[in-house]
Amino acid sequence: MDPIAPRDQLRGRETRQRVIDAATDEFAEYGVAGARINRIAGTAKASKERIYAWFGDKDSLFGHVMQNGLDTLADAVPIDVDLVEYTLRLYDYFARDESAQRIAVWAWLHDSATAGAFSSSRTRGYSHKLDVIRQAQGEGLADRAWRPEELLALLLAVAVNWHRSPAELRAIDPSGFHADAVAQRDSVRQAARRLVVPPETDVTVPRPIGFG
Numbered sequence: 573m574d575p576i577a578p579r580d581q582l583r584g585r586e587t588r589q590r591v592i593d594a595a596t597d598e599f600a601e602y603g604v605a606g607a608r609i610n611r612i613a614g615t616a617k618a619s620k621e622r623i624y625a626w627f628g629d630k631d632s633l634f635g636h637v638m639q640n641g642l643d644t645l646a647d648a649v650p651i652d653v654d655l656v657e658y659t660l661r662l663y664d665y666f667a668r669d670e671s672a673q674r675i676a677v678w679a680w681l682h683d684s685a686t687a688g689a690f691s692s693s694r695t696r697g698y699s700h701k702l703d704v705i706r707q708a709q710g711e712g713l714a715d716r717a718w719r720p721e722e723l724l725a726l727l728l729a730v731a732v733n734w735h736r737s738p739a740e741l742r743a744i745d746p747s748g749f750h751a752d753a754v755a756q757r758d759s760v761r762q763a764a765r766r767l768v769v770p771p772e773t774d775v776t777v778p779r780p781i782g783f784g
Contacts, residue, residue, distance in 0.1 A: 588626060590615075595633050596640070599678060601674075646697050651704045653708040663730075667735065673732060673736065712770060717771075718767070730763045730767070734759075
């Protein structure tokens with residue numbers, strides 16, 4: 573068999589990247605259930621057969637998109653023991669990239685029904701984040717009352733709260749959501765501080781359960 577020419581290799585890499593880009597847009601718009609390989613293939617100018625050969629089924633392709641997004645996020649917003657500033661940088665990242673917001677939300681919805689079905693590589697980044705939170709707690713920089721998983725989940729929710737807030741709240745007070753971006757960002761900082769900063773005493777701060 574003849575070796576693959578460098579030009580063909582380059583074209584293959586370019587096509588593969590177009591598929592990833594098209595799939596990212598498709599999943600951001602429609603989620604996993606609503607996404608269609610036909611549309612991805614048309615946008616990427618690639619055959620469905622090639623997409624299936626490269627990535628497998630639609631869920632596997634979504635896994636590749638998620639891994640690509642997680643890697644990009646980890647590079648753009650690396651975690652450190654200053655968890656309040658980390659939450660703010662997450663907020664800024666999602667504010668700049670609405671597609672990343674939507675992909676994350678679709679992933680949370682989709683993966684909650686298929687827990688454990690995604691590849692272990694998708695959990696490595698979160699394991700690292702939990703290690704950093706444990707370090708912050710060990711150094712007295714974060715409240716030890718939280719389990720690391722609890723604290724990370726809550727900080728992620730705080731980071732996207734303005735972007736993913738219910739439409740009903742926006743309808744009731746549109747000015748509160750759009751008038752002052754500085755105030756919105758400051759509210760994220762204050763919420764993160766209340767979660768992260770250890771209390772001045774050893775008294776456990778009561779936490780509400782559920783909604784209402």
